[in-house]
Each structure stands twice: as C-alpha cells, then as structure tokens.
Amino acid sequence: MVDTLLAEERTMQRQHSRFTWQLATVVLMSWLLAGCGINNIPQYDEQVKSAWSQVENQYQRRADLIPNLVETVKGFARQEQETLTAVVEARAKATSIQVDANTLDNPEQLQQFQQAQNQLSGALSRLMVVVERYPELKSNQNFLALQSQLEGTENRIAVARRDFIAAVERYNTEIRTFPGRIWHTLMYSDMPLRENFEATTENADQAPQVQFQ
Template sequence: MRSGAAFVPTSGPLSVRRLRAAFAVLGLATLLSGCGAINRVPTLEESAKSAWSEVQNQYQRRADLIPNLVETVKGYAQQEKDVLVGVTEARAKASSVKVDASTVSDPAKFKEFQDAQNQLSGALGRLLVTVERYPDLKSNQNFLALQSQLEGTENRIAVARRDYIGAVQAFNTEVRTIPGRWIAAWFYPEAKPMETFTATPNSERPPNVKF
C-alpha cells in the first residue's frame, strides 16, 4: 500500500448496520406496498384536495348569483343602499382571496378564506332580512328564481364542507398516526396536515334563505 494513502474500510460493524437498515426499509416498503398501505397517504391527500375543490366550486357558484340578486333587489329597494353596498363589498373581498391547493395546509390563508366567506354570508343574511319589507319584490319571478338557486347553493355548500371536513379528518389521522406517519416521513415528506373549517353559529345547517 502506498505510503500516506487514506484507508477507507469497505466492511465493518457500521457498514453492516447501514446495509441491514437499508434492507429493512426496502423490506418494509415492499410489504406495505403489497398491502396497499404505502399508497394510502397520497390517496387520502388527493381525496381531500378533491373535496376542497368542490367547496371552492360551490362558494364560486354563490358568488356568481349575487350580482343578479343585488340588481333585482335594487330595482325595488334602492333606499337600502347600505345593505346592497355591504353585500357587493363582501363579495368583492371574498373573491379577492386567492386560494389553491396550498391553502389547505396554510392556517393563515385558510382562516382568511373562511373569514371572507363568513362575512359574505352575514351580508347576505342582512340583505334577506331587508327583503321581508318588500312584498312586491318577494313575488317577483326573477327574484323567486334566484331564491331557489341560492337556497340550493347554500345546501350544496353545506354538503361540500361536510365532505371536505371528513376527507381532511381521514388524511390528518393517517399522517399523524403510525404507520402512516412513518410512511409519510419516508416517502411523502411534502404531505402536511390540512386545515379544516372551524365551527360557526348554526354551522350544522345551511343558512335560512327562504323569502
């Protein structure tokens, strides 16, 4: 051996331990893959993201109904300017909150989204209370059509939120418990627990939008 050359062992207790650990991980991965457990984390994650997309779709559907609703009410109750402006501004704020797949794992972004939607719900509620003072408006055919669509949308929002909460609960439980936590750490380190909706008054049922 040449003088001064560094000697790098190719075997020994440390190398053997590393080799055994690598085989153990490989064996566990094969076992988990065979029973489907290794795919459970991404499967539940995609299910939760799909449920989140449906929540967004239904909130957008509600937002799309509001301009026609405001215009219809304005034709009969122009003096209710403050209420109408409140709804319009709340809709603009809710629409300005940017959401994507990362929102569900970002507490601050998720709270911003929920707060904006709650404010819009409150503004709509105040508008619908105001409508009670205008019998002619309540019998307008366009208004009746909007009533039906809005009521249906609120029901869809409630269902979409319920499904999302269930999907997130399943995913979060998986990545926080064993063996899901190990699998996520080894194979899906980007998988993070997701945020969910916090309880609001009467959140167990959709808002009353009957006119």
C-alpha cells in the same frame, strides 16, 4: 467446445432464473407494501384537494348569483343601499381571496378565506331580512328563481364543506396513526397535517336560511 457451450447455457439459465426471482420479489414487495397502506397518504391528499375544489366551485356559484340578486332587490328597494353595498363589498372581498391546491397548506390564508366567506354569508342573511319588507319583491319571478338557486347553492356549500372536513380528517388521521405515521416519516415528511374548517361564527355549520314565505 461443447463444454463451453453447456457452461454458457447454464450461466444464461441461472441469470434468467435470478431475474425471474427478482421480478417476482419486486411484484410481491409492491403488493405487500400496497396492502400496508404505503399509498394511502398521497391518495388521501388527492381526495382532500378534490374535495376542496368542490368547496371553491360552490362558493363561486354563490358569488355568481349575487350580482343579479342585488340588481333585482335594488329595483324594488333602492333605499336599502347600505345593505346592498355591504353585500357587494363582502362578495368582492370573498372572491379576492383564493385558496387552491398549492396554497391549501397555508393556515393563515385558509382562515382568511373562511372569514371572508362567513362575512358574505352574514351580509346575505341581512339582505334577506330586508327583503321581508317588500311583498312585491318577494313575489317577483326573477327574485323567486334567484332565491331557489341561492337555497340550492347554500345546501351544496354545506355538503361540500362536510366532504372536505371528512377528507381532511381521514388524511390527518392517516398521518398520525400506525402504519401511516411510519410511511409519513420515511417517505412523505414533506406533506404536513392540514388545517380544517372551523366554526368561526355562530351556527357557521348551518346553511343560512333564505326562506321568505
């Protein structure tokens, strides 16, 4: 009887010791794998999505400013209907194309989004040239406030685009280089390389100039 109890106790001790070693091994392997960058790809992917959200937010902020801007200009320069219409139409097209985290891997849709936003930037730039002809408009307080907000938004767009480009480059580089390339092959093969912004218009990497003084 005593021998049986001792045998059971030794068995339980061995099992406990084995479990402890297994747990320690799992913890150690997890630590080693984390140190080898096994989590880098999903982390960088989330950073890309977060950076893209900021790009969308700033473009939406610009789109929200345009109706008031157009109405203000219209009050002083109704004869510039063609230019105003071009801005309104460009805004409608830009806001109709949405690229969210679920469609960020669609190169064609991303390119369409870029082109639409670039067209809106061009239409706004032409509108600002027209404004030079109307000194009364340039001194209007509502217009000056909108001008300041638009300048700030264009700067934020440039920063958000820069951050997104950097995030995509970091993500793509991780997939293409060691050891990220190994982890991508073994565990994240469903996560493709991402498209990045490209300068599709002249000086597209620069914020439009909206100074009137």
